[in-house]
Amino acid sequence: MTDITSQTEAALAAIAAATSLDALEAERLETLGKKGWVSLALKTLGGMSPEERTAAAPAIQSARASIAEALDAKKAALESAALEEQLARETVDLTLPAAAAPKGSVHPVSQVMDELAEIFADLGFAVATGPEIEDDWHNFTALNMDETHPARAMHDTFYFPDKTGEGKDILLRTHTSPVQIRSMLDQGAPIRIIAPGRVYRSDSDATHTPMFHQVEGLVIDRDIHLGHLKWTLETFFKAFFEREDIVLRLRPSYFPFTEPSVEVDVGYSTEGGRRVVGGHGDAPGHAWMELGGSGMVNARVLEFAGLDPKEWQGFAFGLGIDRIAMLKYGMNDLRAFFDGDPRWLAHYGFSPFDQPTLSAGVGARA
Ligand code: DAH
Numbered sequence: 001m002t003d004i005t006s007q008t009e010a011a012l013a014a015i016a017a018a019t020s021l022d023a024l025e026a027e028r029l030e031t032l033g034k035k036g037w038v039s040l041a042l043k044t045l046g047g048m049s050p051e052e053r054t055a056a057a058p059a060i061q062s063a064r065a066s067i068a069e070a071l072d073a074k075k076a077a078l079e080s081a082a083l084e085e086q087l088a089r090e091t092v093d094l095t096l097p098a099a100a101a102p103k104g105s106v107h108p109v110s111q112v113m114d115e116l117a118e119i120f121a122d123l124g125f126a127v128a129t130g131p132e133i134e135d136d137w138h139n140f141t142a143l144n145m146d147e148t149h150p151a152r153a154m155h156d157t158f159y160f161p162d163k164t165g166e167g168k169d170i171l172l173r174t175h176t177s178p179v180q181i182r183s184m185l186d187q188g189a190p191i192r193i194i195a196p197g198r199v200y201r202s203d204s205d206a207t208h209t210p211m212f213h214q215v216e217g218l219v220i221d222r223d224i225h226l227g228h229l230k231w232t233l234e235t236f237f238k239a240f241f242e243r244e245d246i247v248l249r250l251r252p253s254y255f256p257f258t259e260p261s262v263e264v265d266v267g268y269s270t271e272g273g274r275r276v277v278g279g280h281g282d283a284p285g286h287a288w289m290e291l292g293g294s295g296m297v298n299a300r301v302l303e304f305a306g307l308d309p310k311e312w313q314g315f316a317f318g319l320g321i322d323r324i325a326m327l328k329y330g331m332n333d334l335r336a337f338f339d340g341d342p343r344w345l346a347h348y349g350f351s352p353f354d355q356p357t358l359s360a361g362v363g364a365r366a
Pocket of ligand 1: 174177216217255258292316317319
Protein backbone atom coordinates (compact mmCIF):
# COMPACT_ATOMS: atom_id res chain seq x y z
CA MET A 1 0.00 0.00 0.00
CA THR A 2 2.64 2.50 0.98
CA ASP A 3 4.26 1.48 -2.26
CA ILE A 4 1.30 2.72 -4.26
CA THR A 5 1.00 5.86 -2.17
CA SER A 6 4.64 6.84 -2.70
CA GLN A 7 4.55 5.89 -6.37
CA THR A 8 1.44 8.05 -6.80
CA GLU A 9 3.05 10.97 -5.03
CA ALA A 10 6.13 10.66 -7.24
CA ALA A 11 3.92 10.53 -10.36
CA LEU A 12 1.90 13.59 -9.29
CA ALA A 13 5.14 15.48 -8.63
CA ALA A 14 6.50 14.54 -12.05
CA ILE A 15 3.24 15.65 -13.69
CA ALA A 16 3.37 18.97 -11.85
CA ALA A 17 6.97 19.46 -12.95
CA ALA A 18 6.37 18.61 -16.64
CA THR A 19 7.22 21.61 -18.83
CA SER A 20 6.14 20.20 -22.17
CA LEU A 21 3.35 18.12 -23.67
CA ASP A 22 5.99 15.53 -24.62
CA ALA A 23 7.20 15.17 -21.03
CA LEU A 24 3.60 14.89 -19.89
CA GLU A 25 2.89 12.17 -22.45
CA ALA A 26 5.93 10.22 -21.23
CA GLU A 27 4.56 10.41 -17.70
CA ARG A 28 1.14 9.24 -18.89
CA LEU A 29 2.67 6.19 -20.58
CA GLU A 30 4.60 5.35 -17.43
CA THR A 31 1.45 5.41 -15.29
CA LEU A 32 -1.79 4.93 -17.22
CA GLY A 33 -0.28 3.59 -20.44
CA LYS A 34 -0.86 -0.06 -21.36
CA LYS A 35 2.40 -1.02 -19.66
CA GLY A 36 2.28 1.73 -17.02
CA TRP A 37 2.52 0.67 -13.40
CA VAL A 38 -1.08 1.72 -12.61
CA SER A 39 -2.45 -0.40 -15.44
CA LEU A 40 -0.28 -3.34 -14.42
CA ALA A 41 -1.41 -2.99 -10.78
CA LEU A 42 -5.03 -2.94 -11.93
CA LYS A 43 -4.41 -6.16 -13.83
CA THR A 44 -3.17 -7.91 -10.68
CA LEU A 45 -6.64 -7.43 -9.15
CA GLY A 46 -8.00 -10.17 -11.44
CA GLY A 47 -5.75 -12.81 -9.89
CA MET A 48 -6.68 -11.95 -6.29
CA SER A 49 -9.18 -13.55 -3.97
CA PRO A 50 -12.29 -11.41 -3.38
CA GLU A 51 -10.99 -10.41 0.08
CA GLU A 52 -7.59 -9.38 -1.19
CA ARG A 53 -9.24 -7.49 -4.05
CA THR A 54 -11.54 -5.56 -1.72
CA ALA A 55 -8.53 -4.57 0.33
CA ALA A 56 -6.25 -3.63 -2.59
CA ALA A 57 -8.62 -2.13 -5.17
CA PRO A 58 -9.51 1.23 -3.55
CA ALA A 59 -5.88 2.38 -3.35
CA ILE A 60 -5.17 1.47 -6.97
CA GLN A 61 -8.47 3.00 -8.21
CA SER A 62 -7.82 6.20 -6.35
CA ALA A 63 -4.22 6.34 -7.61
CA ARG A 64 -5.54 6.00 -11.15
CA ALA A 65 -8.20 8.67 -10.63
CA SER A 66 -5.87 11.21 -9.10
CA ILE A 67 -3.16 10.67 -11.73
CA ALA A 68 -5.70 10.89 -14.59
CA GLU A 69 -7.11 14.10 -13.16
CA ALA A 70 -3.62 15.60 -12.73
CA LEU A 71 -2.68 14.64 -16.29
CA ASP A 72 -5.82 16.29 -17.71
CA ALA A 73 -5.34 19.46 -15.72
CA LYS A 74 -1.66 19.73 -16.61
CA LYS A 75 -2.40 19.06 -20.29
CA ALA A 76 -4.96 21.86 -20.40
CA ALA A 77 -2.52 24.22 -18.66
CA LEU A 78 0.33 23.39 -21.04
CA GLU A 79 -1.89 23.77 -24.11
CA SER A 80 -3.21 27.14 -23.12
CA ALA A 81 0.33 28.31 -22.31
CA ALA A 82 1.45 27.12 -25.76
CA LEU A 83 -1.41 29.03 -27.39
CA GLU A 84 -0.58 32.18 -25.45
CA GLU A 85 3.02 31.85 -26.48
CA GLN A 86 2.09 31.30 -30.14
CA LEU A 87 -0.25 34.28 -30.14
CA ALA A 88 2.48 36.45 -28.66
CA ARG A 89 5.01 35.17 -31.19
CA GLU A 90 2.77 35.51 -34.25
CA THR A 91 1.55 39.01 -33.62
CA VAL A 92 1.11 40.79 -36.94
CA ASP A 93 2.29 44.36 -37.04
CA LEU A 94 -0.06 45.90 -39.55
CA THR A 95 2.02 49.04 -39.71
CA LEU A 96 5.01 47.24 -41.27
CA PRO A 97 5.54 47.62 -45.04
CA ALA A 98 4.51 44.51 -47.00
CA ALA A 99 7.85 44.35 -48.80
CA ALA A 100 8.27 40.60 -48.62
CA ALA A 101 4.73 39.78 -49.76
CA PRO A 102 4.37 38.49 -53.34
CA LYS A 103 3.13 41.28 -55.58
CA GLY A 104 0.31 41.05 -58.09
CA SER A 105 0.34 43.31 -61.14
CA VAL A 106 -2.12 44.97 -63.47
CA HIS A 107 -2.29 43.24 -66.87
CA PRO A 108 -1.17 45.45 -69.79
CA VAL A 109 -4.64 45.06 -71.36
CA SER A 110 -6.28 46.43 -68.23
CA GLN A 111 -3.70 49.19 -68.05
CA VAL A 112 -4.26 50.16 -71.69
CA MET A 113 -8.04 50.16 -71.15
CA ASP A 114 -7.53 52.59 -68.27
CA GLU A 115 -5.30 54.71 -70.50
CA LEU A 116 -7.97 54.74 -73.24
CA ALA A 117 -10.67 55.77 -70.79
CA GLU A 118 -8.46 58.54 -69.39
CA ILE A 119 -7.64 60.02 -72.79
CA PHE A 120 -11.16 59.77 -74.21
CA ALA A 121 -12.74 61.07 -71.00
CA ASP A 122 -10.67 64.20 -71.51
CA LEU A 123 -12.25 64.52 -74.98
CA GLY A 124 -15.74 64.24 -73.48
CA PHE A 125 -16.38 60.53 -74.11
CA ALA A 126 -18.18 58.28 -71.63
CA VAL A 127 -17.35 54.58 -71.26
CA ALA A 128 -20.19 52.27 -72.37
CA THR A 129 -20.48 48.52 -72.00
CA GLY A 130 -22.59 45.76 -73.53
CA PRO A 131 -23.02 42.02 -73.03
CA GLU A 132 -20.40 39.59 -74.31
CA ILE A 133 -23.22 37.09 -74.91
CA GLU A 134 -25.08 38.92 -77.66
CA ASP A 135 -27.93 38.21 -79.99
CA ASP A 136 -27.68 38.04 -83.73
CA TRP A 137 -29.72 41.21 -84.21
CA HIS A 138 -27.38 43.51 -82.23
CA ASN A 139 -24.19 41.83 -83.45
CA PHE A 140 -25.11 41.68 -87.15
CA THR A 141 -28.55 42.69 -88.39
CA ALA A 142 -28.72 46.17 -86.83
CA LEU A 143 -25.18 46.78 -88.09
CA ASN A 144 -26.48 46.32 -91.63
CA MET A 145 -25.38 42.71 -92.00
CA ASP A 146 -28.50 40.74 -92.80
CA GLU A 147 -28.59 36.94 -92.93
CA THR A 148 -27.11 36.76 -96.41
CA HIS A 149 -24.32 39.26 -95.84
CA PRO A 150 -20.91 37.73 -96.67
CA ALA A 151 -19.23 39.62 -93.81
CA ARG A 152 -21.08 37.36 -91.38
CA ALA A 153 -19.17 34.34 -92.63
CA MET A 154 -15.89 36.19 -92.13
CA HIS A 155 -16.51 36.67 -88.43
CA ASP A 156 -16.00 32.99 -87.46
CA THR A 157 -18.76 33.33 -84.92
CA PHE A 158 -19.18 31.16 -81.82
CA TYR A 159 -22.92 30.39 -81.66
CA PHE A 160 -24.83 28.99 -78.69
CA PRO A 161 -27.25 26.10 -79.27
CA ASP A 162 -30.70 27.52 -80.03
CA LYS A 163 -32.61 26.58 -76.87
CA THR A 164 -35.52 28.99 -77.23
CA GLY A 165 -36.56 27.71 -80.63
CA GLU A 166 -37.39 31.32 -81.48
CA GLY A 167 -34.69 31.41 -84.11
CA LYS A 168 -33.06 34.31 -82.27
CA ASP A 169 -29.45 33.21 -82.45
CA ILE A 170 -27.38 33.80 -79.35
CA LEU A 171 -23.64 34.19 -79.85
CA LEU A 172 -20.41 35.49 -78.36
CA ARG A 173 -20.06 38.99 -79.76
CA THR A 174 -17.55 39.07 -82.59
CA HIS A 175 -16.83 42.79 -82.16
CA THR A 176 -17.66 45.70 -79.87
CA SER A 177 -19.81 47.33 -82.55
CA PRO A 178 -23.14 46.04 -81.07
CA VAL A 179 -22.51 48.46 -78.19
CA GLN A 180 -23.07 51.23 -80.76
CA ILE A 181 -26.61 49.95 -81.31
CA ARG A 182 -27.31 49.47 -77.61
CA SER A 183 -26.05 52.96 -76.76
CA MET A 184 -28.14 54.64 -79.47
CA LEU A 185 -31.26 52.72 -78.45
CA ASP A 186 -30.66 53.44 -74.74
CA GLN A 187 -29.75 57.09 -74.79
CA GLY A 188 -30.67 58.54 -78.18
CA ALA A 189 -28.53 61.34 -79.61
CA PRO A 190 -26.18 63.15 -79.17
CA ILE A 191 -23.66 60.47 -78.13
CA ARG A 192 -19.97 60.35 -77.37
CA ILE A 193 -18.85 56.96 -76.10
CA ILE A 194 -16.06 54.45 -76.19
CA ALA A 195 -16.79 50.79 -75.51
CA PRO A 196 -13.75 48.69 -74.59
CA GLY A 197 -14.16 44.96 -74.01
CA ARG A 198 -13.70 41.33 -74.92
CA VAL A 199 -14.71 39.89 -78.28
CA TYR A 200 -14.62 36.33 -79.60
CA ARG A 201 -13.85 34.62 -82.88
CA SER A 202 -13.06 31.03 -83.69
CA ASP A 203 -9.51 31.78 -84.75
CA SER A 204 -6.14 30.88 -83.24
CA ASP A 205 -2.49 31.38 -84.27
CA ALA A 206 0.46 33.60 -83.31
CA THR A 207 -1.47 36.79 -84.04
CA HIS A 208 -5.04 35.62 -83.32
CA THR A 209 -6.59 34.30 -80.10
CA PRO A 210 -10.21 33.12 -79.78
CA MET A 211 -10.78 35.94 -77.29
CA PHE A 212 -9.28 39.38 -77.80
CA HIS A 213 -10.03 43.00 -76.99
CA GLN A 214 -11.41 45.88 -78.99
CA VAL A 215 -12.41 49.41 -78.26
CA GLU A 216 -15.33 50.85 -80.13
CA GLY A 217 -15.85 54.59 -80.53
CA LEU A 218 -19.08 56.33 -81.46
CA VAL A 219 -19.88 60.00 -81.89
CA ILE A 220 -23.37 61.05 -82.97
CA ASP A 221 -24.33 64.70 -83.28
CA ARG A 222 -25.40 67.23 -85.88
CA ASP A 223 -22.97 68.09 -88.71
CA ILE A 224 -20.33 65.49 -87.83
CA HIS A 225 -17.92 64.69 -90.67
CA LEU A 226 -14.79 62.66 -91.44
CA GLY A 227 -12.55 65.55 -90.37
CA HIS A 228 -13.84 65.15 -86.81
CA LEU A 229 -12.98 61.46 -87.00
CA LYS A 230 -9.45 62.05 -88.19
CA TRP A 231 -8.76 64.73 -85.59
CA THR A 232 -10.16 62.57 -82.80
CA LEU A 233 -8.08 59.52 -83.71
CA GLU A 234 -4.95 61.62 -84.23
CA THR A 235 -5.40 63.36 -80.90
CA PHE A 236 -5.99 60.02 -79.22
CA PHE A 237 -2.92 58.31 -80.71
CA LYS A 238 -0.66 61.28 -79.90
CA ALA A 239 -1.74 61.10 -76.26
CA PHE A 240 -1.62 57.29 -76.18
CA PHE A 241 1.83 56.85 -77.73
CA GLU A 242 3.03 60.06 -76.07
CA ARG A 243 4.56 61.50 -79.20
CA GLU A 244 3.66 64.37 -81.46
CA ASP A 245 4.92 62.88 -84.73
CA ILE A 246 2.02 60.47 -85.17
CA VAL A 247 0.84 60.48 -88.79
CA LEU A 248 -2.41 58.74 -89.72
CA ARG A 249 -3.54 57.68 -93.15
CA LEU A 250 -7.21 57.02 -93.82
CA ARG A 251 -7.46 54.41 -96.57
CA PRO A 252 -10.79 53.81 -98.36
CA SER A 253 -12.31 50.51 -97.30
CA TYR A 254 -15.63 48.78 -96.76
CA PHE A 255 -17.61 47.96 -93.62
CA PRO A 256 -21.35 47.30 -93.78
CA PHE A 257 -22.00 49.66 -90.85
CA THR A 258 -20.16 52.70 -92.16
CA GLU A 259 -20.43 54.75 -95.35
CA PRO A 260 -17.90 55.90 -96.35
CA SER A 261 -15.56 53.46 -94.62
CA VAL A 262 -11.86 53.93 -94.01
CA GLU A 263 -9.08 51.89 -92.56
CA VAL A 264 -6.77 53.75 -90.19
CA ASP A 265 -3.05 53.28 -90.78
CA VAL A 266 -0.20 54.74 -88.73
CA GLY A 267 3.31 55.47 -89.95
CA TYR A 268 6.11 53.53 -88.19
CA SER A 269 9.73 52.55 -88.46
CA THR A 270 11.63 49.52 -87.21
CA GLU A 271 14.30 50.01 -84.55
CA GLY A 272 16.26 47.01 -83.31
CA GLY A 273 13.67 44.60 -84.69
CA ARG A 274 10.89 46.43 -82.88
CA ARG A 275 8.16 48.47 -84.53
CA VAL A 276 8.09 52.06 -83.32
CA VAL A 277 5.16 54.28 -84.30
CA GLY A 278 5.88 57.78 -85.56
CA GLY A 279 6.67 59.58 -88.78
CA HIS A 280 5.10 59.50 -92.22
CA GLY A 281 4.62 55.99 -93.54
CA ASP A 282 5.97 56.96 -96.96
CA ALA A 283 9.18 58.50 -95.54
CA PRO A 284 12.46 56.56 -96.03
CA GLY A 285 12.74 53.64 -93.61
CA HIS A 286 9.07 53.91 -92.74
CA ALA A 287 5.90 51.98 -93.57
CA TRP A 288 2.19 51.96 -92.74
CA MET A 289 0.53 49.68 -90.28
CA GLU A 290 -3.20 49.14 -89.93
CA LEU A 291 -4.62 49.98 -86.51
CA GLY A 292 -8.36 49.65 -87.07
CA GLY A 293 -11.47 50.43 -89.03
CA SER A 294 -13.75 53.43 -89.01
CA GLY A 295 -16.09 55.56 -91.02
CA MET A 296 -19.30 57.57 -91.00
CA VAL A 297 -22.15 55.60 -89.42
CA ASN A 298 -24.31 54.12 -92.18
CA ALA A 299 -27.77 55.73 -92.40
CA ARG A 300 -29.35 52.28 -92.20
CA VAL A 301 -27.59 51.64 -88.88
CA LEU A 302 -28.95 54.92 -87.51
CA GLU A 303 -32.43 53.86 -88.59
CA PHE A 304 -32.09 50.43 -86.99
CA ALA A 305 -31.06 52.21 -83.79
CA GLY A 306 -34.05 54.56 -83.91
CA LEU A 307 -32.32 57.77 -85.03
CA ASP A 308 -33.35 59.94 -87.98
CA PRO A 309 -30.36 60.08 -90.38
CA LYS A 310 -31.59 63.43 -91.72
CA GLU A 311 -31.11 64.95 -88.30
CA TRP A 312 -28.13 63.00 -86.91
CA GLN A 313 -24.77 61.95 -88.32
CA GLY A 314 -21.79 60.39 -86.72
CA PHE A 315 -18.57 58.51 -86.98
CA ALA A 316 -17.50 55.20 -85.48
CA PHE A 317 -14.23 53.38 -85.11
CA GLY A 318 -12.97 50.05 -83.85
CA LEU A 319 -9.41 49.38 -82.69
CA GLY A 320 -7.66 46.25 -81.47
CA ILE A 321 -6.59 46.90 -77.89
CA ASP A 322 -4.12 44.01 -77.70
CA ARG A 323 -2.48 45.26 -80.87
CA ILE A 324 -1.91 48.80 -79.65
CA ALA A 325 -0.79 47.48 -76.24
CA MET A 326 1.85 45.31 -77.98
CA LEU A 327 2.99 48.28 -80.04
CA LYS A 328 3.26 50.57 -77.05
CA TYR A 329 4.90 48.19 -74.60
CA GLY A 330 6.96 46.06 -76.99
CA MET A 331 5.53 42.55 -76.66
CA ASN A 332 5.65 40.39 -79.77
CA ASP A 333 3.51 37.32 -79.06
CA LEU A 334 -0.20 37.87 -78.54
CA ARG A 335 -0.71 34.41 -77.03
CA ALA A 336 1.48 35.27 -74.03
CA PHE A 337 -1.18 37.85 -73.10
CA PHE A 338 -3.54 35.08 -72.08
CA ASP A 339 -1.17 32.40 -70.69
CA GLY A 340 -1.21 33.83 -67.17
CA ASP A 341 2.53 33.12 -66.75
CA PRO A 342 3.61 34.95 -63.55
CA ARG A 343 7.03 35.74 -65.03
CA TRP A 344 5.43 37.49 -68.03
CA LEU A 345 3.05 39.33 -65.74
CA ALA A 346 5.87 40.39 -63.42
CA HIS A 347 7.79 41.73 -66.42
CA TYR A 348 5.01 43.43 -68.41
CA GLY A 349 2.46 44.09 -65.63
CA PHE A 350 1.92 47.42 -63.92
CA SER A 351 1.83 48.47 -60.31
CA PRO A 352 -1.72 49.12 -59.11
CA PHE A 353 -0.44 52.52 -58.01
CA ASP A 354 0.54 53.37 -61.58
CA GLN A 355 -2.78 54.94 -62.49
CA PRO A 356 -2.70 56.54 -65.91
CA THR A 357 -3.44 60.24 -65.72
CA LEU A 358 -3.05 62.89 -68.37
CA SER A 359 -1.06 65.10 -66.04
CA ALA A 360 1.42 62.37 -64.99
CA GLY A 361 1.57 60.77 -68.43
CA VAL A 362 -0.75 57.98 -69.52
CA GLY A 363 2.15 55.62 -70.09
CA ALA A 364 4.15 56.33 -66.92
CA ARG A 365 5.71 53.26 -65.41
CA ALA A 366 6.33 53.07 -61.68
N1 DAH B 1 -16.27 45.97 -86.04
C1 DAH B 1 -15.11 45.95 -86.93
C2 DAH B 1 -14.38 44.63 -86.75
O1 DAH B 1 -14.44 44.06 -85.71
C3 DAH B 1 -14.20 47.09 -86.66
C4 DAH B 1 -14.83 48.38 -87.01
C5 DAH B 1 -14.68 48.89 -88.28
C6 DAH B 1 -15.55 49.11 -86.08
C7 DAH B 1 -15.24 50.10 -88.64
C8 DAH B 1 -16.15 50.32 -86.43
C9 DAH B 1 -15.96 50.80 -87.72
O2 DAH B 1 -16.85 51.05 -85.57
O3 DAH B 1 -16.52 52.00 -88.06
O4 DAH B 1 -13.71 44.21 -87.62
